[in-house]
Amino acid sequence: MASSTLICDTEQWKDLKAHxxxxxxxxxxxxxxxxxRCNSMMVEFxxxxxxxxxxxxxxxTMDKLFKLAEAAGLKGKINRMFNGxxxxxxxxxxxxxxxxxxxxxxxxxxxxxxxxxxxxxVLDKIREFSERVRSGSWVGATGKPLKDVVAIGIGGSFLxxxxxxxxxxxxxxxxxxxxxxxxxxxxxxxxxxxxxxxxGLNPETTLVVVVSKTFTTAETMLNARTIxxxxxxxxxxxxxxxxxxxxxxxxxxxxxxxxxxxxxxxFWDWVGGRYSVCSAVGVLPLSLQYGFSVVEKYRLSxxxxxxxxxxxxxxxxxxxxxxxxxxxxxxxxxxxxxVLLGLLSIWNVSFLGHPARVSMESNGKGVSIDGVPxxxxxxxxxxxxxxxNGQHSFYQLIHQGRVVPCDFIGVVKSQQPVYLKGEVVSxxxxxxxxxxxxxxxxxxxxxxxQLQHENVPHHxxxxxxxxxxxxxxxxxxxxxxxxxxxxxxxxxxxxxAVEGFIWGINSFDQWGxxxxxxxxxxxxxxxxxxxxxxxxxxxxxxxxxxMMKRYLEGSAD
Ligand code: F6P
Numbered sequence: 414m415a416s417s418t419l420i421c422d423t424e425q426w427k428d429l430k431a432h433x434x435x436x437x438x439x440x441x442x443x444x445x446x447x448x449x450r451c452n453s454m455m456v457e458f459x460x461x462x463x464x465x466x467x468x469x470x471x472x473x474t475m476d477k478l479f480k481l482a483e484a485a486g487l488k489g490k491i492n493r494m495f496n497g498x499x500x501x502x503x504x505x506x507x508x509x510x511x512x513x514x515x516x517x518x519x520x521x522x523x524x525x526x527x528x529x530x531x532x533x534x535v536l537d538k539i540r541e542f543s544e545r546v547r548s549g550s551w552v553g554a555t556g557k558p559l560k561d562v563v564a565i566g567i568g569g570s571f572l573x574x575x576x577x578x579x580x581x582x583x584x585x586x587x588x589x590x591x592x593x594x595x596x597x598x599x600x601x602x603x604x605x606x607x608x609x610x611x612x613g614l615n616p617e618t619t620l621v622v623v624v625s626k627t628f629t630t631a632e633t634m635l636n637a638r639t640i641x642x643x644x645x646x647x648x649x650x651x652x653x654x655x656x657x658x659x660x661x662x663x664x665x666x667x668x669x670x671x672x673x674x675x676x677x678x679x680f681w682d683w684v685g686g687r688y689s690v691c692s693a694v695g696v697l698p699l700s701l702q703y704g705f706s707v708v709e710k711y712r713l714s715x716x717x718x719x720x721x722x723x724x725x726x727x728x729x730x731x732x733x734x735x736x737x738x739x740x741x742x743x744x745x746x747x748x749x750x751x752v753l754l755g756l757l758s759i760w761n762v763s764f765l766g767h768p769a770r771v772s773m774e775s776n777g778k779g780v781s782i783d784g785v786p787x788x789x790x791x792x793x794x795x796x797x798x799x800x801x802n803g804q805h806s807f808y809q810l811i812h813q814g815r816v817v818p819c820d821f822i823g824v825v826k827s828q829q830p831v832y833l834k835g836e837v838v839s840x841x842x843x844x845x846x847x848x849x850x851x852x853x854x855x856x857x858x859x860x861x862x863q864l865q866h867e868n869v870p871h872h873x874x875x876x877x878x879x880x881x882x883x884x885x886x887x888x889x890x891x892x893x894x895x896x897x898x899x900x901x902x903x904x905x906x907x908x909x910a911v912e913g914f915i916w917g918i919n920s921f922d923q924w925g926x927x928x929x930x931x932x933x934x935x936x937x938x939x940x941x942x943x944x945x946x947x948x949x950x951x952x953x954x955x956x957x958x959x960m961m962k963r964y965l966e967g968s969a970d
Contacts, residue, residue, distance in 0.1 A: 419781060420917050421763075421789055425484040429477050433764050436469055441856040441882045444471065456748055459736050461900060463750050465886040467856045468757055468818075469765060478756040479746050482915060487752070490914040495742055497523040497683075501921040502782060507683040508921045510906065511742075513691035514735040514899070523683050535679055535693055542658075542676075543700035546620060547594075554652035559620040561595040563610055564698040565636045566624030570660075571600040573690025573902065574624075574698050577730060580898045583828045587703045587895060596702040599640070602632035607639050616647040616656065620701065623659045624694050626686050628666035631933065637670065660693040685921045688906055691734055691899075699730070707895050733899025741907045751904050754886075755911025761818045761884065762793050763916075769794040771803065771811065771819040776909055777925070778918040791916040801847050812855065812879050819855065819885040822901070823848040826892040848887070855883035940965070 420426055444450060444466070451466040454475075470478075482488075493500050497507045512521040512528040519529050545551040549558035564574060575598050581587040599610045611619075621644070623637045637657075644656050658676040659667040662684075667677045678693035689695070699707070707730065741751045761767045770793045777792025797803065797820075811817045827841035838846070858881020864874045888904075890897045913920030935952070942948040943965050950961050 419785060419787065420481070420485055420915060423481070423484045425477065425481040429474075429481060429760070429764050432474060432477055436471065436474060436765075439469075439471070441467060441469060441884070442858075444469070445856055456750055456753060458740050458744070458748070458750055459900065460891040460897070461750065461904075462889040463753065463886065464889070465753060465757055467852050468760070468884045468886060469882065470757070470760060470884075474760065475747070475756075478760060481759070482746055482752065482756060485915040485917065487746075487911065487914050491742065491910075494910065495521070497521060497528070501685070501919060503919055503922045503924070504682075506921070508685065508688075508910075509681075509683040510685065510688040510691060511735075511738045513680075513684065514731040514738065514903075516735070523681075528681070528683070531679075531681070536696065539678060539693060539697050539700050540705040542678075543697070543705050546701055547704060552655070553617050553620075554648045554655045555617045557617050559618055559656070560593060561597070561614050561619045562622060562698060562701045563597050563599055563614070563619060563640065564622045564624055565599045565633055565640060566660075566694070567600040567630060567632050569686035569689050570624040570626060570630075570633065570694050571598055573687075574598070574695040576902070577690065577695060577699055577895075577898055578702065580893050581699070581703055581707065581895060584894060585828060587707050590704040590707060591702050594702055596698055598698075599636050600632070602635055604639075607636060611640070611643060616644045616652075619644075619656060621657045622698055622701070623657065623661075623667075623670070623672070624698070625660075626662050626680070626684075626689065626694075628659070628661045628663040628670070631930070631937075634670075641671070658697075660697055687923070688921070690902060691731055696731070703895075730895040730899040733894075733896035733901075734903035735899070736896075737900045737903035737907065741903070751907030752911050754904065754908040755915065757818075757886065758793060758908065758912050759915050762791075763789050765816075765884075767793075767816050767818050767884075769796065769815075769817045771795075771797045771807075771817055776913055776916070776918060776920050778916075781917045782919045783917075787916070787918070789916070791918050792912070800844055804847065804851070808851075811883065812858075816883055818883075819852070821848055821852055821885060821887045822890070823887065824890045824893050824897070828893050852885045852887055854879070855881065855885050857881045858883075936961070944969075 450472055453472055454464065454466040454468070456463045456465075490500070494508050495511060497509055499505055499507055501508050507523040509521060509523055509528055512519075512532055515521055515529050515532070517529065517533050520527050521529055542551070546559050551559065553559050564571070566574075578596055578598075582591065595614075597610050597614075599606060621637075621640050623633065625633045628634070641653055641657065644652055648656070653671050654673050654676070657672050658678070659670070659672045660678045660680065661667050662680055662682055664674055664677050664679060668674045678697050680689065680692040680694065684692050737751070741749060744752075746752045746756075758770070761770070768790060778787070780786055796807075798806065811819065823845055827839075831840040833840070858879035859877065861874050861878050864877050869877055888901075890901065909920050939948075939950055939952070939961065943950060950958050950965070953961065
């Protein structure tokens, strides 16, 4: 396919379009009765089981999707990413988050330079620093050990680390290492969030990590200045050197801010902000909380995994991600979990017309990577909830209203098993009963005939009828260990890349978020000019002008 040709102009895309009507005629009830099909739609890798049999798709659909992948040059694009080519063309950057979790002796070049030694230099520095803080050999300005950490960052400099922390804090092994320590995240610029974050913390025993790729993000820098003030007003300005460290690609700005460059942990422009959890962005705060050993790659285990001895794997976060990277790079498409996830997303969004998914981003572009306007949508709206929370809120809509393809993610072993005496099943069994039941409820639905058979009163039959035929896929993980969390994150990162490679967009830039940022900067200037110099609000539309005036009047000192 020529690089400026849109994927929708290929024969393979048109073939899939023509195939939609056949699929729409077939209910999932029928598809699910074909055991051979269902068996072919189960894929297992390194302890993870993917079941995509409840997708509105047949083996013929999958075959057509693999052909589409071929037409889009998916394999070549994956290779170009791993080979360090500048596939983020709008920013002229390589896309190498996979190097962040590669073993120490791997070679992953960017512009002919091996990136792996630099990655390991930072990892070694994190290991040393986090051990000093945790052991109490690094102390605060008043000589007290630093037991609490506030990580300040937003977007990709926040969400990934928060996600991993949320999983690890209840993991028996990891939480054991976190005893007596707290990790908090400050992202939002609302002053209430600052207040919530520092409540109960003592500046004398708090270490602050400012996490910002650019070190210019308005919210993060304002929060960093606010917390710097909190520390220096309590302990004096010299205390900042002992209580604040940074993670950034911009070490010059880190120094200008007043943080000792020796206490800055670097990453590189070839790590996209939204793909940065495996860099110092995630590894530093998580190592401070849980110890470096929970997040590191463990050389020996990696070696064993390479030889298929998966029972010997270690439970480490980066190593889990690395295992999925190898799988994504080398597995054939019909056995490749991230590729399958990506292709099924394309099928749901671009062919079946389902714009949302209950379940990372930088997709959703309006133009192709060559700047050609797209006549199709190139992303989905993701949302979701843990456990059965969703069941008691939006599941009504997904069962009877609009069709929203779902990802169900379950784990075999609970981190905190509870067996109450006298209960029929354990608490985890109760949770998992829903994991197994909901996909079938969505797929099969309930017919009026079944309801009649159950003697449901006639007037309630329309209300209790469920059309079914609602696609979902299920991922079953062995546990929520650091290793499995690493795998899960890497699978979803690669899924986004697969979708972008097929839709022909750049999944690694994010121009779309810039407009809001520049408009906020105009508003900020106006607020300053009106408050400090009494200048009138001008240059905004009627609505914004009226709201801003009201705000300025109501919040004047
Ligand atoms: O607004 C989007 C974004 O640029 C993300 O990609 C990034 O993770 C976030 O803002 C924060 O940026 P930074 O790490 O440079 O502060």
